[in-house]
Amino acid sequence: QDTGIVIGPDSIGTLSFTSGSTGIPKGVRGRHFSLTHFYPWMAKTFGISSQDKFTMLSGIAHDPIQRDIFTPLFLGSELHIPTSEDIGIPGRLAEWMNKSQVTVTHLTPAMGQLLSSHAQVEIPSLINAFFVGDILTKRDAARIQKYAPNVAVINMYGTTETQRSVSHFIVPARSSHPAFLSSQKEVIAAGKGMVNVQLLVVNRHDRTKMCGVGEIGEIYVRAPGLAEGYLQLPEATAEKFIPNWFVANPCQDDGADESCVDGDAWKQFYLGKRDRMYRSGD
Numbered sequence: 001q002d003t004g005i006v007i008g009p010d011s012i013g014t015l016s017f018t019s020g021s022t023g024i025p026k027g028v029r030g031r032h033f034s035l036t037h038f039y040p041w042m043a044k045t046f047g048i049s050s051q052d053k054f055t056m057l058s059g060i061a062h063d064p065i066q067r068d069i070f071t072p073l074f075l076g077s078e079l080h081i082p083t084s085e086d087i088g089i090p091g092r093l094a095e096w097m098n099k100s101q102v103t104v105t106h107l108t109p110a111m112g113q114l115l116s117s118h119a120q121v122e123i124p125s126l127i128n129a130f131f132v133g134d135i136l137t138k139r140d141a142a143r144i145q146k147y148a149p150n151v152a153v154i155n156m157y158g159t160t161e162t163q164r165s166v167s168h169f170i171v172p173a174r175s176s177h178p179a180f181l182s183s184q185k186e187v188i189a190a191g192k193g194m195v196n197v198q199l200l201v202v203n204r205h206d207r208t209k210m211c212g213v214g215e216i217g218e219i220y221v222r223a224p225g226l227a228e229g230y231l232q233l234p235e236a237t238a239e240k241f242i243p244n245w246f247v248a249n250p251c252q253d254d255g256a257d258e259s260c261v262d263g264d265a266w267k268q269f270y271l272g273k274r275d276r277m278y279r280s281g282d
Contacts, residue, residue: 008269009033012228016063018160027231028063034163035066037225039074041195046128046154048104050076053125055097055105057082063160064132068106077104090118094147101125108133109140116143123148127173132156132165136188141181145174157190157199161240161278163227166197198222200277208245220277227278240279250275 007013014030042048054072056079058065072079086096093114097105098121107115107129126148131140141153150173156165169191172180193199201217203209211217222244229237243250251274 006265006269007032008266010228010271011269014063014066015231016066016160018063026233026236028160028163029228029231030066030163031225031228034225034227035070036074037196038164038194039071042071043075046152048075048077048128052077052104052127053100053102054079055082055100055102056080057087057105057107057111064106064108067164071106072104087114091120094119094121094123097123097126104128104130106130106132107144109136110134112140112144116147119147121147124150126151128152128154130154130156130165132158138181138184138186138188141171141188145171145181149173149175153188155188155191158221159278159280161227161280162221162223163225165194166221166223166225167191167193167199193223196224219280219282221280222275222277226276242277242279244275244277247275 009032011032012029013032013035016028016030017025018028019025048071052072052075054068054077056065056068058068069079071077080100080102082093082096086092094116097115102123103125105126105128109131110133112129112131127150129144129148129151131153136153136155141155144153145151152173153171155169155171157167158165167190169189171184171188174181190199198221200220200222201211201215202220203211203215204218220242226241229241251272
């Protein structure tokens with residue numbers, strides 16, 4: 001049924017608040033394109049399909065909830081939601097996962113520790129565990145793989161402003177690569193950029209220069225799925241969302257004019273090809 005509502009890639013679909021480093025809440029304006037960009041890539045890269053069973057463990061006010069809900073909806077998969085008791089009582093979360101036969105979960109390192117705490121059962125059905133939100137250690141990965149021998153642990157890096165995690169590093173399952181984790185450093189790497197994403201390490205003193213291997217710099221995320229910017233904070237938006245100075249024409253106005261007709265009306269919600277970077281501060 002036609003709702004009569006016209007949207008395009010740059011329509012604002014979400015508003016997520018983050019305090020960042022300033023302590024002052026900032027509303028991040030999320031685009032529709034950002035919600036959908038990575039799903040086909042994730043399905044192909046990690047073998048995710050409509051046959052999978054996802055968990056929803058994020059709080060309703062935490063921006064990863066968008067990923068938890070929309071990923072299975074996009075793929076036509078099942079979404080399993082635990083009760084507060086399943087999460088709050090030690091050992092129950094692992095039992096619930098085993099009973100539900102879930103195959104994919106999104107976790108923070110803290111939630112991963114809660115999952116493995118007092119766990120009494122294995123979770124052989126779990127195939128992919130995506131971690132985001134904090135530094136992931138080798139100990140964190142070993143904890144979950146102890147109880148889920150078939151799970152690949154995928155460390156992901158991203159911020160509210162990048163709209164989704166934008167890089168990944170895979171720790172393969174213990175059942176197939178039992179010695180892999182022992183070869184890793186104590187902190188699991190952020191890995192490499194996802195599809196059409198670059199993580200550029202830029203010299204803090206001369207941003208026209210890239211850092212070499214081993215040099216410390218600032219991460220700039222070059223990605224098509226960045227948020228539109230901050231709500232009613234043009235100066236903060238200009239400071240953090242920056243046209244890519246490494247190319248000659250980072251912004252090309254391909255947006256449609258006011259003469260859009262039916263069938264092309266969505267083009268008024270498309271701002272054209274833009275090569276932007278997000279200055280992470282990391």
